């Protein structure tokens with residue numbers, strides 16, 4: 001029975017791991033073995049049996065769709081420039097870049113809600129602070145009552161899931177269950193995003209998609225190829241699809257599976273494990289479905305001020321330095337700085353104008 005899920009899937013399919021009742025000792029060992037295989041072979045896996053209520057997820061999806069259907073001028077009341085260093089708020093379609101190219105999506109950047117009294121905010125730590133939420137009156141006016149509460153509850157629950165998964169990942173590496181939490185993620189940096197990928201087919205106002213005359217405005221992807229920066233990404237996607245993963249055998253799709261999250265390894269876990277658990281490249285196809293696609297990635301990241309280093313005694317692999325084939329040609333195994341330094345360098349490239357103004 002061990003690894004049942006893994007052994008039966010073809011290379012074209014990502015593993016689906018059921019973590020229900022993971023607290024039982026035997027089940028914990030089985031699940032962490034499944035995680036080990038998934039991380040070594042794919043760097044991606046689905047999680048089901050996570051205990052997060054579908055009602056909460058559905059409510060988040062419904063309210064978020066409503067938010068993105070508001071007038072552009074209304075959404076711009078929450079634009080990222082207004083949150084300054086906290087790096088939160090709304091950005092327009094084409095506002096975010098991957099590898100220098102515009103992504104065909106709009107979005108809302110969010111994170112753990114930290115008041116002005118929080119020590120990290122007092123220290124003016126970038127990417128920490130308050131979110132840019134509509135007020136209670138605005139929620140009534142825009143018919144999105146509960147938007148803020150739903151987002152904060154979701155962030156809280158998925159963060160708890162992140163802690164559980166990090167414990168299972170530690171066990172999968174034969175480390176003590178609190179290996180990551182005691183060093184990096186007790187107070188994780190949580191970045192949460194809600195992305196809306198408009199379908200270019202029904203979008204009559206499309207100026208950037210197919211048929212565009214200007215080469216620099218040509219958009220080819222919902223999100224271009226990249227890896228994520230932290231330790232673990234936990235993504236919920238609606239039923240449209242479009243996420244693709246670069247497996248060892250080429251690009252494969254990661255279609256929506258009802259009630260599950262897609263999880264993937266980020267650069268810092270790649271670094272800590274000496275490349276044993278790779279941060280796998282992925283991308284999102286340009287949405288041609290005729291319906292908007294919405295997705296909710298939560299980035300469970302090391303503390304901003306921590307210095308991720310390689311786990312002592314970790315199994316050594318050949319070709320640890322994969323910079324020549326990486327999308328950004330970066331050798332994460334020779335990086336010596338804090339996670340915050342790594343992250344600022346990355347996010348600065350995603351929003352170059354904002355970086356120049358606020359960071």
Ligand SMILES: O=C(O)CCC(=O)C(=O)O
Nearest residue numbers: 195223228243284295297
């Ligand atoms: O929207 C998705 O499915 C994936 C988004 C993503 O890869 C990211 O934000 O890093």
Ligand SMILES: [Fe+2]
Nearest residue numbers: 226227228282
């Ligand atoms: Fe990603």
